Amino acid sequence: MAYIIEQEVVKYVCTCGLLKPISKLYFCRYCLEVRCGFCVCHEVDSHFCEKCLENMPSAEARLKKNRCGNCLICPSCLLHLSVRAATVGPKNPEDPKATPRKVVYLHCLMCRWSSRDVGIPDQIAATGGWPERENVYNVRLSEIIEWYKSVVLLEKQQKLEKDKKKQRKYMSFTDKTGLTAEMIRKRIGLTEPPNPLLKTKAKPLEGAIAKEDVEELPDNIFTQPIKLNEITTVQQRLLQPEWQPVTVDKLFPIHKHLSVKQSLRCRSCEHNVSKPEFNPNSVRFKIQLFAYYHIPEIRIVTVEPLRAGQPAELLLKFINPTQHQTVVTILDLSSMPELIQDDKCSADTSTDDELKPIEKEPLSLSLTQSASLLHTTLSRQPSFTIKPRQTKQQVGADIEIPAANFVLPPRDDAAEFDDSGENYNFNDDPRLVKWRKSNKAVIKLQITPSTDLNLGDQVVVGFVMQHIYTNTIATSVEKDKEPQKCQHKIRVFLSLGNLLGSSE
Template sequence: MAHLFQVDRVKLLCSCGILKPITAIYLCRHCLKLRCGNCVSHEVDTLFCPNCLENMPSTEARLKKNRCGNCFDCPSCSHTLVTRATSVQTTAPDDPSKTLARKVYYLACTRCRWTSRDVGLKDQTVASGGWGEQDNEHYRFLQSLMEHYRALAQAEKLEREKKRSAHRKSSYLALSDKYSLPSLLGRKSLTPLSPYAPKGDSSQLSEMTPLEASEEVEGLPDNIFTEELILSSVTTMEQRIASPEWQPEDVGQLYPLRKHILPKRSLRCRHCEHNLSKPEYNPSSIKFKIQLGAFYHVPEVRLVRGVVLKSGVETSVQVSLCNPTPHDITLALLPFVPEAYMEAQQKEEGSEGSLVAPGGLVRVVDIPREKPDVELSGDVALPQGTLVLAARDDTAEYDDHDAASTFKDDPQVVAWRRANKVGVNLLVTPHPGAERVRVGLMMRYDYTNTVATATEARIVTLNVPIIIDVGAVSEQG
């Protein structure tokens, strides 16, 4: 029965038209809309190494190509390499006839047993640092390409600014601040906009010559048809892609890879620009300053009991509703009509596009909508009336009080009630010819807004579209 608790079986329809599980959706408490990773702004807070947890500024990370200088990944299996220490015998500097034990260090993988000695890297006398990088024969050519295109982009940018400024009259002070003599002299090359350079002349742009295609292709080595191929000595496609600068063909050419730097991201609503998720600055901390996941604000729906579905036969399916908030929730399960929902969303988008944020300080951004995949392959009979979910109480699991006696529930609708969870019976009828049953419903519930002001309503009514994958239809006997 563990497959029934997968979050992919029950998905919520985001405001941008994409189906996501409740663990991948956020609820903005300011505009009261569901937001997923495609309709939020991703902002990088900090950059850190996932192995040594060292913070790194963005400028330093850019210089190091977003790699850590002390941590390495295994080029064979991409596992993190560890530093091993061993002792070697060396001759004493004062007396060549005597030997001394010296501690040296090398890199080793605890998963595939790959070591830095396999490729002939010398052992280091210090535990961290000192590991040299493999030289790239195309480094100078790539750097010249980057400088060429950087100068070309700068020239195009200044040319656009020149055309834009030609349409309007500017004062001498404004032009001198924008194109001052010290800034022109500080550049490596004088751009065509500079009055001190010949028109159309750029030293960096003239250095590059376009490459010409050649019809001749290098031939294969002579030993490729005579020597036996050993597959264990040939690198895989993943190993070659991990080293795009060299793309080694032999396992003896695999060198340690510096570990990639990871970002800590903040998520911001693209409509009202309020934070939905903001982590702590410390990389080792797993806490969040702001965490507006839908899991903490929207009642969770789960499949509880597996059933055998037959085409055209009405079957009882049991789902559970869980209240994650510290307030009682009154909800109702309503039919979900995809066409009516899409029309309502389009009307709501038209009205929101003309609204101005309070105070005029927040920039409202239109969020592109996708066509939702809400093709339903079954009908569902929903219970009439409303249901009350008790507030979440962490001490309720230690209480022997029967929660069902507090609420007057219909036994045909409510199968069980425990603390802040309620089991509800739904009647599902698969469509003829359907191989897998998907049903939809609209969950309308009263949400207690904790950030509401004196002029706004504290309790608001929200509608959440839910698509449930009930299961496959069995063949009739």
């Protein structure tokens, strides 16, 4: 059987309504929702250099303009610069006892760019200390930054004065101490200590003065032939916005940008769905709730030639990635509303038919809480409910929904290498399940392309996959608690190929 490896062929519908392959989705085990990269909160955990693996805090990275102080990249091809050693003559050639000395310089192994091409002097040690190019507008930029900081502080001062004039009818309370520090200070008769930074006034900034005398263009600008190998590209100029060199002889090495390790947080319950290790040497994750490890994966095995109005056979492979047995049911798209996704959960029972729905309570942060609670988590974005968008995927074929469901055993890594006979007593319908091994099963579906399609149009079929997810997260303080089972539904769309002409 020929497998279709392309991931974009099988797409799952995210909670927000976007179509994504399963490799680009996350599954929150707390609110039981599928999340993509656009409906999660991105938080930066650490900054590091991917070449020297130097880790630095956020404050230091901000001061260094998010660049590494040791690693340099080539200004021509943007690859890493290597340090090459060379031997030069002694400082005093007339001294008979003088020996040649070793120096180092920067060299690109890709485009052969060298620091000697732009006149950077060679260094004795290879540990850094390369001369930096000064910006002639550095003083002006510093003045503008300081002026904007004073403007921001002045706006804060005016906002605080307006808040003091407003009389609050009700007191604000906190969960830990009851009264806030501001209310306690008012009760005992103390005034709020003024912030010395807010009393500063915005210093007047001298505006830029336009020049009346502009340098004229050279006479040979329209007659001299252009040498493209001596002129920099737009990308090379934008990488050095302070100077924007026009010719290649003014290209200087660029400090490498820092990379970040970021964690992803669910916007509904504020739990992490992905969190890497803090150490830049490690590629592991502390939390790795990818949908690939919780939701059954669907692969297209084979499909018969697609012709308008004629039924075709479709074979799909379902893979169970979890360590628990699950039951998969194929439903029609009309069984799941477009903008509402219902999940039915219950405690673990003896049979799967006894699953009872329970209500989910998302742990979202209300915007009506006191201001003191909101300011305690300034580094985290406040959670809010994302309004799903309508999926605009057009379905071009009808699918015959099977009446029976099928069971997927738990994942067993050792069974992948066991070719001995496997006996399953699942009482599968032979018209539905055609093949199974370990945690995989191949089912057969009948599809009929629509007669409204034109020759060569893409045939897309969709259905709802309902599977039983076993949630092992503790939801109560009871000692003898059992795993929680949930009936999770997700919409799936398959791109089967182009429509063919009628058979002769």
